[in-house]
Amino acid sequence: MVANKKTGFITLEGIDGSGKSSIVGMLASALRKANVSVELTQEPTKTWLGDAVRRGYKEDISPYSEAFLFLADRATHTDWIKKKIADGNLVISDRYSDSTIAYQAALLHQKLGGECAEYLDYLTGVSKQIILEPDLTILFDVDPEISLKRLGNRTELEKFETLENLRLVRQNYLDIAKDNDRICIIDSTASLDTVRASTFEIIGKRLVVPL
Ligand code: TYD
Numbered sequence: 001m002v003a004n005k006k007t008g009f010i011t012l013e014g015i016d017g018s019g020k021s022s023i024v025g026m027l028a029s030a031l032r033k034a035n036v037s038v039e040l041t042q043e044p045t046k047t048w049l050g051d052a053v054r055r056g057y058k059e060d061i062s063p064y065s066e067a068f069l070f071l072a073d074r075a076t077h078t079d080w081i082k083k084k085i086a087d088g089n090l091v092i093s094d095r096y097s098d099s100t101i102a103y104q105a106a107l108l109h110q111k112l113g114g115e116c117a118e119y120l121d122y123l124t125g126v127s128k129q130i131i132l133e134p135d136l137t138i139l140f141d142v143d144p145e146i147s148l149k150r151l152g153n154r155t156e157l158e159k160f161e162t163l164e165n166l167r168l169v170r171q172n173y174l175d176i177a178k179d180n181d182r183i184c185i186i187d188s189t190a191s192l193d194t195v196r197a198s199t200f201e202i203i204g205k206r207l208v209v210p211l
Contacts, residue, residue, distance in 0.1 A: 005206070005207045005208045005209070006035075006036045006037070006088075006090055006207055006209065007037075007085055007088055007089060007090050008085065008090055008091075008135040008136075008207075009081060009085060009090075009091050009093070009132055009134045009135050009136075010090065010091070010092045010093070010134060010135060010136045010137070010138070010203065010206075011092075011093045011095070011096040011097075011098065011134040011136075011137045011138075012024060012092065012093070012094050012095070012137075012138050012140065013095060013096070013098045013099060013102075013137055013138070013139045013140070013173060013183075014139055014140030014141065014142065014173070014188065015142065015144060015147055015166045015169050015170050015173070016147060016151060016158070016160060016161050016166065017142070017144075017146075017147030017148060017149075017150040017151040017161075018140035018141070018142045018147055018188050019140055019142070019150070019188045019192060019195055020094060020138075020140045020188075021094060022192060023140075023192075023195060023196055023199050024040060024092065024094050026196055027092065027196075027199060027200070027203065027211075028040050028092070030200060030211045031090065031092075031203075031207075031209070031211065034209045034210070034211060036090050036207065036209055037088060037089045037090065038089065038090050038091075038092060039084045039089045039090070039091045039092070040092050040094070041077070041080075041081070041091060041092070041093045041094070042093060042094035042095060043070070043073060043074065043077060043093060043094070043095040043096055043099065044057075044070070044073055045073055045076075045077050047073070047076070047077075049072055049073040049076055049077075050073050052069055052072070052073070053069045053070055053072075053073050056069045057158075057159060058159075063104065063107045063108045063111045063112065064108070066104065066107065067100060067104040067107075067108070067123065070099075070100045070104065071100065071126065071127065071130060074096070074097065074100070074127075074130055074131065075130040077093075078130055078131055078132050081093065081132055082132055085132075090207070093134075096131070096134065096137075097127050097131045098137060098139075098173065098176055098183075100123055100127065101120055101123045101124055101127065101172065101176055102169045102172035102173045102176060103160060103169050103172075104119070104123055105119035105120045105122075105123055105168075105172050106160075106165055106168035106169045106172055107160070107165070109168065110164075110165065110168070116168060116171070116172060116175075117175070120172060120175065120176070133182070134182055135182065135206070136182055136184065136202070136203070136206050137180070137182050137183045137184070138183075138184050138186055138199060138202060138203075139173055139177055139183050139184065139185045139186070140186055140188040140195065141170070141173070141174070141185050141186065141187055141188060142170075142187075142188045142189050143170075143189065144163050144166035144167050144170060145163065146189055147166065148161065148163060148166065184202050186198045186199060186202070
């Protein structure tokens with residue numbers, strides 16, 4: 001973490017339905033109350049590059065094209081994040097590089113065969129030049145059977161939201177976490193209140209700001 005504990009870069013990760021998006025708004029208000037200047041962001045971004053990602057996501061394109069669309073969106077997003085941090089903000093991103101590594105490795109494995117581990121290495125390597133290493137990543141970990149039940153309230157499930165795929169994505173996330181001390185895993189099977197409390201505790205400690 002940089003000298004001023006109230007700036008830096010935090011990412012939130014997890015499979016679909018892991019609850020991270022429910023936490024992000026509460027987290028931003030708590031941080032603002034604690035006088036931390038927060039910039040909330042997400043991937044895919046709300047730019048034309050993010051629109052291109054969402055378009056690719058709906059069409060039947062090569063899984064490599066899809067991976068590179070996510071990376072293209074990220075490269076410009078990283079420039080934006082760096083600028084916001086330089087201006088003294090704490091940037092929190094709902095999804096970032098670990099999403100591509102976990103999700104696209106699963107998709108490449110499913111569509112093209114080969115080992116997930118090889119795709120994990122490949123995507124980690126190709127990401128190096130275009131990312132900013134987060135100071136902290138919170139991984140909201142949940143069994144896909146539970147997350148899919150949560151998503152069941154939605155009318156339509158998206159492409160990645162199958163049990164088989166989310167199992168692979170979850171395992172990829174856990175494998176990435178094994179190699180990275182910046183990643184804190186929160187069991188998000190628990191109630192939203194408990195998950196919120198654990199998230200606030202970890203981030204509060206890291207920033208030296210009681211939340
Ligand atoms: P998102 O809008 O975060 O969905 P949700 O709010 O349901 O978490 O992300 C859309 C989907 O895109 C989600 O299934 C995860 C996937 N995704 C990737 O496959 N790779 C990536 O790099 C990112 C950022 C997202």
